[in-house]
Amino acid sequence: MMRTRPLKVALLGCGVVGSEVARIMTTHADDLAARIGAPVELAGVAVRRPSKVREGIPAELITTDATALVKRGDIDVVVEVIGGIEPARTLITTAFEHGASVVSANKALLAEDGATLYAAAEEHGRDLYFEAAVAGAIPLIRPLRESLAGDKINRVMGIVNGTTNFILDAMDTSGAGYSEALDEATALGYAEADPTADVEGFDAAAKAAILAGIAFHTRVRLDDVYREGMTEVTSADFASAKRMGCTIKLLAICERAADGESVTARVHPAMIPLSHPLASVREAYNAVFVEAEAAGQLMFYGPGAGGSPTASAVLGDLVAVCRNKLNEATGPGESAYTQLPVSPMGDVVTRYHISLDVADKPGVLAQVATVFAEHGVSIDTVRQQGKDGEASLVVVTHRAPDAALSGTVEALRKLDTVRGVASIMRVEGE
Amino acid sequence: MMRTRPLKVALLGCGVVGSEVARIMTTHADDLAARIGAPVELAGVAVRRPSKVREGIPAELITTDATALVKRGDIDVVVEVIGGIEPARTLITTAFEHGASVVSANKALLAEDGATLYAAAEEHGRDLYFEAAVAGAIPLIRPLRESLAGDKINRVMGIVNGTTNFILDAMDTSGAGYSEALDEATALGYAEADPTADVEGFDAAAKAAILAGIAFHTRVRLDDVYREGMTEVTSADFASAKRMGCTIKLLAICERAADGESVTARVHPAMIPLSHPLASVREAYNAVFVEAEAAGQLMFYGPGAGGSPTASAVLGDLVAVCRNKLNEATGPGESAYTQLPVSPMGDVVTRYHISLDVADKPGVLAQVATVFAEHGVSIDTVRQQGKDGEASLVVVTHRAPDAALSGTVEALRKLDTVRGVASIMRVEGE
Numbered sequence: 001m002m003r004t005r006p007l008k009v010a011l012l013g014c015g016v017v018g019s020e021v022a023r024i025m026t027t028h029a030d031d032l033a034a035r036i037g038a039p040v041e042l043a044g045v046a047v048r049r050p051s052k053v054r055e056g057i058p059a060e061l062i063t064t065d066a067t068a069l070v071k072r073g074d075i076d077v078v079v080e081v082i083g084g085i086e087p088a089r090t091l092i093t094t095a096f097e098h099g100a101s102v103v104s105a106n107k108a109l110l111a112e113d114g115a116t117l118y119a120a121a122e123e124h125g126r127d128l129y130f131e132a133a134v135a136g137a138i139p140l141i142r143p144l145r146e147s148l149a150g151d152k153i154n155r156v157m158g159i160v161n162g163t164t165n166f167i168l169d170a171m172d173t174s175g176a177g178y179s180e181a182l183d184e185a186t187a188l189g190y191a192e193a194d195p196t197a198d199v200e201g202f203d204a205a206a207k208a209a210i211l212a213g214i215a216f217h218t219r220v221r222l223d224d225v226y227r228e229g230m231t232e233v234t235s236a237d238f239a240s241a242k243r244m245g246c247t248i249k250l251l252a253i254c255e256r257a258a259d260g261e262s263v264t265a266r267v268h269p270a271m272i273p274l275s276h277p278l279a280s281v282r283e284a285y286n287a288v289f290v291e292a293e294a295a296g297q298l299m300f301y302g303p304g305a306g307g308s309p310t311a312s313a314v315l316g317d318l319v320a321v322c323r324n325k326l327n328e329a330t331g332p333g334e335s336a337y338t339q340l341p342v343s344p345m346g347d348v349v350t351r352y353h354i355s356l357d358v359a360d361k362p363g364v365l366a367q368v369a370t371v372f373a374e375h376g377v378s379i380d381t382v383r384q385q386g387k388d389g390e391a392s393l394v395v396v397t398h399r400a401p402d403a404a405l406s407g408t409v410e411a412l413r414k415l416d417t418v419r420g421v422a423s424i425m426r427v428e429g430e
Numbered sequence: 431m432m433r434t435r436p437l438k439v440a441l442l443g444c445g446v447v448g449s450e451v452a453r454i455m456t457t458h459a460d461d462l463a464a465r466i467g468a469p470v471e472l473a474g475v476a477v478r479r480p481s482k483v484r485e486g487i488p489a490e491l492i493t494t495d496a497t498a499l500v501k502r503g504d505i506d507v508v509v510e511v512i513g514g515i516e517p518a519r520t521l522i523t524t525a526f527e528h529g530a531s532v533v534s535a536n537k538a539l540l541a542e543d544g545a546t547l548y549a550a551a552e553e554h555g556r557d558l559y560f561e562a563a564v565a566g567a568i569p570l571i572r573p574l575r576e577s578l579a580g581d582k583i584n585r586v587m588g589i590v591n592g593t594t595n596f597i598l599d600a601m602d603t604s605g606a607g608y609s610e611a612l613d614e615a616t617a618l619g620y621a622e623a624d625p626t627a628d629v630e631g632f633d634a635a636a637k638a639a640i641l642a643g644i645a646f647h648t649r650v651r652l653d654d655v656y657r658e659g660m661t662e663v664t665s666a667d668f669a670s671a672k673r674m675g676c677t678i679k680l681l682a683i684c685e686r687a688a689d690g691e692s693v694t695a696r697v698h699p700a701m702i703p704l705s706h707p708l709a710s711v712r713e714a715y716n717a718v719f720v721e722a723e724a725a726g727q728l729m730f731y732g733p734g735a736g737g738s739p740t741a742s743a744v745l746g747d748l749v750a751v752c753r754n755k756l757n758e759a760t761g762p763g764e765s766a767y768t769q770l771p772v773s774p775m776g777d778v779v780t781r782y783h784i785s786l787d788v789a790d791k792p793g794v795l796a797q798v799a800t801v802f803a804e805h806g807v808s809i810d811t812v813r814q815q816g817k818d819g820e821a822s823l824v825v826v827t828h829r830a831p832d833a834a835l836s837g838t839v840e841a842l843r844k845l846d847t848v849r850g851v852a853s854i855m856r857v858e859g860e
Contacts, residue, residue: 024724028582034647034767035579131577137725139569139577147561147569149465150745152458217464277731280710294454294742295567295732301707302728312724315580329759337464 007036007322008043010075010100012066012091013082014054017105017132018045020311021079021318022057032315036322040077044069070095077321079314080104081132085112092128093120101325103317105132105310111206111222114213118334127330129317134207135160135286137309138302139316144214144290145332151292153215156254157428158288159281160207162304163198164230164250166190166284168269172247177235190284200229201267204252211288212254212265218340220254220265226345228268237269237423240355240394243383244427246271247279251428255348262343271353272429279429346403351380351430353396355422356412360391364417368393371415375408376400390419396427437466437752438473440505440530442496442521443512444484447535447562448475450741451509451748452487462745466752470507474499500525507751509744510534511562515542522558523550531755533747535562535740541636541652544643548764557760559747564637565590565716567739568732569746574644574720575762581722583645586684587858588718589711590637592734593628594660594680596620596714598699602677607665620714630659631697634682641718642684642695648770650684650695656775658698667699667853670785670824673813674857676701677709681858685778692773701783702859709859776833781810781860783826785852786842790821794847798823801845805838806830820849826857 009025011018025032025042033039045057046066054062063069070078070091078095080102082088088109092102093116102121104110110117110133121128131141135158144153159165163185170181182199185191197203205225212220230250241248249272254265272279277299281287286304291297303309324331358364365384372379378398385392397405412418439455441448455462455472463469475487476496484492493499500508500521508525510532512518518539522532523546532551534540540547540563551558561571565588574583589595593615600611612629615621627633635655642650660680671678679702684695702709707729711717716734721727733739754761788794795814802809808828815822827835842848 020724024580028580031582031647032580035762035765137581137722138728139573139730142572142577143569146750147572147746148742149749150454150458150462150747151567151742152461217461277710280707292567292742294450294738294745296736296739298568298730298732300728300730303726306726308724309726312578312581312722315724316577317580319579320576323762324759327757327759329754329757332465332753335465 006039006041007076007325008041008074009318010043010069010078011045012078012080014045014047014057015081016307017310017314018081019054020307021081021314024311024315026056032319035319037326038322040318040322043075044072066091067094070100071098073098075100076325077318078102079318080106081314083108085109089113089116092117096120096124096126099124099126101127101321103314103321104128104130105314106130107133107203107206107210111209114210115219115334122333125330127321127324128333129321129331131317132310132313134210135288135300136302136304136306137312138286138288138300138304140288140300141214143300144211148290148292148295151294153290153292154256155291156211156215156288157278158252159249159278159286160252160288160304161198161204161250162284162286163191163195164204165281165286167199168230168233168248168250169282171233171235172238175235178231178233199231201227201250204250204267208252208254208265208267211252212263213336215254216256216263216340217335217338218263219336220263220342224265224342226266226268230269233269234423237425240353241271244271244353244396246273246427248425249278253428257343257347262341262347264343264345264348266345266348268426270426270428276429346401348402349399350402350405351397351399351427352405353394353425353427354409356393356395357419357422358391358393359417359419360386360389364391365393367415367417368395368412371411372397372408375404375411377404377408392422436469436471437506437755438471438504439748440473440499440508441475442508442510444475444477444487445511446737447740447744448511449484450737451511451744454741454745456486462749465749467756468752470748470752473505474502496521497524500530501528503528505530506755507748508532509748510536511744513538515539519543519546522547526550526554526556529554529556531557531751533744533751534558534560535744536560537563537633537636537640541639544640545649545764552763555760557751557754558763559751559761561747562740562743564640565718566732566734566736567742568716568718568730568734570718570730571644573730574641578720578722578725581724583720583722584686585721586641586645586718587708588682589679589708589716590682590718590734591628591634591680592714592716593621593625594634595711595716597629598660598663598678598680599712601663601665602668605665608661608663629661631657631680634680634697638682638684638695638697641682642693643766645684646686646693646770647765647768648693649766650693650772654695654772656696656698660699663699664853667855670783671701674701674783674826676703676857678855679708683858687773687777692771694773694775694778696775696778698856700856700858706859776831778832779829780832780835781827781829781857782835783855783857784824784839786823786825787849787852788821788823789847789849790816790819791847794821795823797845797847798825798842801841802827802838805834805841807834807838822852
């Protein structure tokens with residue numbers, strides 16, 4: 001029962017992802033038509049530089065006027081792969097107003113102002129799909145929104161930034177320092193010329209906001225996500241991690257509080273045991289661990305970025321949105337009914353691994369232990385090493401609120417016998 | 431915009447999975463209602479033994495007349511968790527005829543006669559969802575059917591039977607033999623009193639048929655799946671595997687032929703490198719590796735069985751089917767448009783690891799090598815060990831058609847100098 005009038009697709013952006021989407025739409029047109037039940041046709045491509053040669057895309061489809069394209073009125077689906085907040089937001093809401101559904105890969109916009117997009121989609125009875133916004137080709141948004149819709153998700157923890165995983169993996173494997181590993185990642189094309197968004201955790205934080213919102217059926221914005229980058233991770237930290245049977249990963253962690261009344265979302269480097277499935281995620285791969293009440297522990301693994309993997313996710317959404325259009329139906333919209341508040345980082349319960357440089361004299365350990373006790377933080381292990389009047393003390397705590405842990409560190413810094421706090425890292429995944 | 435008339439659900443079967451579905455429908459009724467947009471109500475539960483006490487299920491919902499239940503006409507969704515071919519098939523098709531959509535966990539029926547179910551669903555404009563039929567709670571059917579709908583899947587390879595993975599993991603870890611490991615699995619409840627369906631690979635073969643059909647958009651039935659159980663795997667095989675840097679897993683492998691014109695599906699024990707992500711899947715966990723043209727390599731991991739995980743998958747489907755019902759739409763139906771034929775095992779291209787007991791005299795290796803050459807099978811490595819006039823020869827081949835490999839083995843058996851073929855195992859995952 002193939003419909004012959006094609007569904008019309010407008011593509012906003014024709015960079016690495018957009019050009020791959022266009023290519024697959026052409027080369028796999030028959031498969032897409034069979035799976036959708038109607039052919040899909042590229043009806044226009046909005047770009048910034050119209051003079052650039054774009055293989056396989058007829059010149060007459062190219063336009064610099066994205067607004068006119070989304071306003072045409074005959075567009076069934078707008079695929080937005082330009083990124084950033086504006087003009088993407090206005091283009092998407094305009095697309096909904098003019099009857100199109102939207103497939104987006106725009107994590108920054110979804111994390112910043114997803115609610116506006118969802119509201120516009122709902123007002124006009126259209127779909128907003130965005131599998132490609134988190135973890136590239138790895139099916140994650142759909143499993144969370146649909147497969148686990150009958151379950152209660154308590155935790156989402158993952159490696160959602162390939163650049164930083166590549167750098168940390170290189171540091172772990174070769175013993176290289178951060179700068180050296182970053183240089184390697186840049187040379188191999190894994191890091192951008194300005195790596196700030198990746199290494200400072202902004203990219204992962206946007207993804208954490210999106211994942212937390214979907215997992216807990218509440219609104220979580222980028223500003224709600226605690227964020228620490230990984231630029232200060234040293235080879236000494238990796239050595240400490242190894243001594244504990246751990247490695248270091250930049251993790252995005254979304255959790256439901258033990259009492260179920262709030263949620264948290266955070267991004268920071270953390271030590272995780274080598275036995276944890278996330279520990280063996282190498283190079284630029286992504287992986288996300290999901291814990292749900294009935295399902296138990298699930299993991300999703302794959303390439304987290306790149307033109308082809310991201311295009312795969314976009315096209316999967318395109319097929320779904322086109323099917324919905326033919327069905328005159330819509331897929332799941334925003335689900336924020338729980339309205340659970342997002343708690344600050346201080347409320348997160350976690351463990352610390354703390355390296356202190358201390359004076360090598362009797363009584364130091366007792367002083368340090370007293371500070372932990374005063375803040376209600378229980379010590380798991382202490383390791384002491386001393387030479388030439390200087391000593392180092394490595395303390396690993398039991399689980400405690402992050403506020404109590406950071407209060408402890410602040411108080412330790414004030415001790416005369418503590419010369420410095422060499423490093424602090426959270427320990428996760430146990 | 432909550433609808434107040436509840437959607438009515440009939441549950442067929444109230445064993446480990448069914449009772450957990452009923453329990454979650456009750457305890458999480460508010461969440462389910464919010465996610466669906468209407469309350470869902472358990473309208474009837476068909477069981478074999480009505481006298482059994484079923485906590486939390488009102489006695490008036492219990493019936494032994496499953497046929498009358500699915501014929502009631504007011505049922506929106508039938509959840510089938512009784513398993514087996516009949517009466518499940520007739521109950522499902524009757525449910526469609528009477529206006530209900532169906533959520534099923536019935537891998538045997540779907541593998542045996544999925545086409546009949548799909549056809550009945552389509553004829554009556556209803557949904558057939560079955561995430562729970564393969565790999566328990568792991569979202570796999572939906573990612574294959576929907577997330578990867580814009581991609582071309584070339585390979586699905588996975589551990590889809592928890593019982594056999596538990597046994598093989600125990601053999602690998604403890605050096606135990608098959609019988610001993612099976613006893614442990616039985617004692618711990620991982621293996622049934624009659625473990626045939628698991629250890630002979632029937633369960634995994636049914637799942638392979640389902641996965642292959644969906645991945646390649648063609649019809650694959652249980653009979654199309656080559657099947658070898660794992661009862662003959664020995665601790666000597668594990669020792670050989672270790673020497674090669676491998677372990678042994680019972681794998682379900684669905685592949686598109688290199689020329690794209692046919693597909694294969696098979697279940698057998700295989701050696702895989704320890705560095706392969708599937709090698710580290712322990713105990714009764716399942717994991718499935720998917721290779722797609724654009725997405726690259728993806729892996730899905732989690733508990734493959736058990737009441738709660740399976741119920742999670744059933745309820746995810748229930749939410750989707752209920753949403754579709756409210757939308758007066760249906761989700762994806764059968765997609766078998768490629769009509770790719772299923773090739774026999776002989777056409778599969780793979781590698782063999784062969785252990786031979788041979789006479790310890792000059793010229794044996796030359797004789798053996800000649801047999802490989804005559805069958806067009808190229809040898810990767812040979813390892814020879816000899817003592818007291820007896821010797822063993824371990825040959826690992828390069829990739830060759832399975833027919834050529836088994837022809838080689840047959841010819842080797844006829845050599846006077848070959849006393850016996852101690853073991854043959856395929857090598858995968860490279």
